[in-house]
Amino acid sequence: MKVKNKRILKIALFIAIFFVLQFCIGWCLVSDYTDYGRAVIHNMYTEPKIEGLFLGNSHIYRAIDPAIIDEKLGIETFVCASPGLELDGSYALLREAYRKHPEIKNVYVDIDFVLLNNSSVKEKTVFKQIWRVSNYLKNPDIKYDYLFHTIPVKNYPDIFLKIGKHKFTINPKKIKKTFKARLNGNYYKHIYPASSDLNQLNKGYIGKEADFGEDDEEALLNEEILSFSIDKIDQDWYGFVQNIIDFCKENNLELVFFSVPESFSDVLNLGNYDECAAFLRNYFDEKDCKYYDFNLCRKEYLSLKTSDYYDAEHLNKNGSAKICEAVANVLLSKTEEEAKSYFYNSFEERALAEEENVFGFTIIESEDKKSCEFIPITNKKNDSILTFDFYSIDSDGNKEQLADKTLDNVIVYPQKMQGKIEGKCYLNGNFVCKVCQKFDTRWFK
């Protein structure tokens, strides 16, 4: 009996020491000193008054500037968002914020169409965006309700481990920075390094400067291929939206859903955005909820150029000022009809209203990595002609022309070199834009 008890005690001690050890190691590895989520939730707690709450992910905290919105709407707003956050996280933040600020009367939720097909809980494999919020929620009931509804069952142990999946990164520089900040107290006082843009955090908003360089424009014009399908919208997404709607109804909060506009080329490149737009419009109509899709905002009320973005999904300060103006005007509309007058009926209509142009490229490299195809994202008419000049630029900056005013948008890389292909695009003979694609053919015979 004694031996058995001793053994049980040993096992319990082993487990206890393990938890302490993993906690200590996790504490060292978690380098969240300059994490946006941590900063914004702290700010939400210290904000004296919040009447209007904006919820979403990085789209929203780069776009909605309370300094502009508050003046226009005449209320104190706050942007409570976090990078990569989905609607389940927005729901958790809504409850957390409302518990701290029962004076909240208006809730504005961003609907990111990119996440419509990525909301399945059981298929989730990345959890960083979840911990960014859950680690700082002060109410355990909200925190654990969020976690147990958003983390797949097989990953529940990660909830209780400090070194759970994606709770840390092994980045010696960041770890060192966080450690130093803990030692000098800056971490707990939320005093950030001078270089951190968190110093510009204003009620959840951080504007990105519009210092648009050539490389930025080229990067912006190089688009990823996105896709959307109504059939692939997971049941979880519907559940998350319903939770928000129910919460707002229970607490008499005025709820507005809206979509911060992505870059025109991103949306044009989707190919079937109108399917997405119609789905969202009908869905929110059925739910008797207001929904404003700023991807369809009329040119005369919101004219966003490439230079208003700093990447395909995020507005810079210039763009932010424009969208805030548009959002405020729509929200201040006296009637729903007036609000709807700010929008096109479809993205096709918007595309036709835009001047003929090339808004970006999707560059697809061949499987053998010996060539690539520059697929223009354009609203050109059928009889308009696109031609290309292609150049190769080696690592020393030497430029050589590969093609001149060609109709062919496929270019074979020069052999045995490393560099980039510069593609200049002409619409009806007029230069519209250029974009670059890196290549490396040194490792081919």
Place this chain on the structure above:
Amino acid sequence: MEIISYKFFILILTTFIFYYTVPKKFQWICLLAASLVFYFFSGTFNFVFILISSLSTFFAAKKLGTYNIFYKERKASNELDKQGLKELKNKLRSKKRLILFLTLILNFGILACLKYWNTIIASINNSTSVDISFLLLNHGKGLLLPLGISFYTFQAVAYLLDVYNEKFSDEKNFFRYLLFISFFPQLIQGPINRYDKMGKDLAVPHDFDFNNIKEGALQFLFGLMKKYVVADTLVKFVDEIFDSPYNNLPGSVIVLGILMYSAYQYADFSGGIDMVLGIAKLFGIRMQPNFRQPYFSISLGDFWRRWHISLGLWMKDYVFYPLALTKGMQKLGKSCSKISKHCGRAIPAGIANIIVFLIVGIWHGPELHYVLWGLYNGLVIAFSDLFKPLFTKVTTILKINTKSLGHKIFQIIRTFIIVNIGWYFDRITDVKKSFYFLGNTFTSFGGQYLKPFVKTLIKSIPFAKSKLGLAITGSCIIFIISLIQSKHDDIFAWYKSRNIAIRWGIMYLFIILFLISRSYSSGTEAFMYANF
């Protein structure tokens, strides 16, 4: 059913509780039930194959056993004279051979069909004008082999052959035999166990021994660390180097890739085996070890006595020796002994080795690169054995102290290089490319390209630096433990002799590294030898 999953954990826990609480005579039934549950999760249809294998070999062995007993009884009864006994023996031998032959054809036939049929039909289709694509299974799409089919087929055949050779008597209880074949830990990727060891071990009662639990848990955790911290973090690097369309990589990059593959393959395979052996130990079952610090081998032959040991032993007992002892080989040996006594032994053994390794290569897959890999290993072993007297003479002339540490290190490094050359053919699926890369290793090393290539590689793989850091840490730990294992016959005895802080520290190290690695691996990398 994945090893790291709730389902598997619940299966182990439930089986464990029942195993040590039911009357000892029913313990084997618990393991059988767990094995069947585990196998059903892999696919109900797959169960048909393991059943066919078990039933055919069981009843064939039963019949062989009957003949063996019959002959023994007749011999003991003194009813027959010498001539009569001889005739009876010959008669029974023919019958036994027929049963053996048919059962082997059935079992290997199923395995060969599932593994190679589509490849053979596709090859005939592509190289001739005859269209026989209608013969393709599953419309030519890849077939997922039933879980563990290679391993349990070899195991069942070994049992049958041992009964045929009267090494032991046949098992009378089909369900005990089924347990031996289907014991769930070995289904994932071996080892190939023998009936006279593990079969008997499964049948005897096992008392609860906390030492087994400790050893099993430790071995499982070590395997877990190898698989997730080293193998899963290195796999993307290896794939980026060898599966890219680049066909003229500099030798330095190729060597880096091969070294990574070397570490990856060992960590994945031996890690999986450690996990499996650890699980079996929880129930007091000792399975055949499959690795013994293979990268410390002093020759290629030694390497194959330390790498995938159970397959090596199987090939030795059931292919090499029967081949070497055939009349043809013995005749060849006699003729070669006219050259020298050594040749008389080495040449037939060399031919047998080449055939064995060809089979091992083909077992890996019907692709040419596997065949070449097998042939390479067989030829190197054959020729190194053949020229052994010459090497001994050279070391004597050069006055090399073959017992010195320096010489041993030289042998280890030499063997490591020889093994890694073999990995070129194993990993690089395009044979032309593998030869070209091998050539580049020696003629176009391009050391100056290594750093820029690695920089590009790091940029193309998410969290590459963290993954490399983990892989290097894990590899260092494996190296240290391998050093300790090489100096101590029983690593667990060494472990138990350490103080509690070290013992617990080692376990914590494995667990923490595994947990950290989860943030950097997808966790869905299957074991290399699963579904073989």
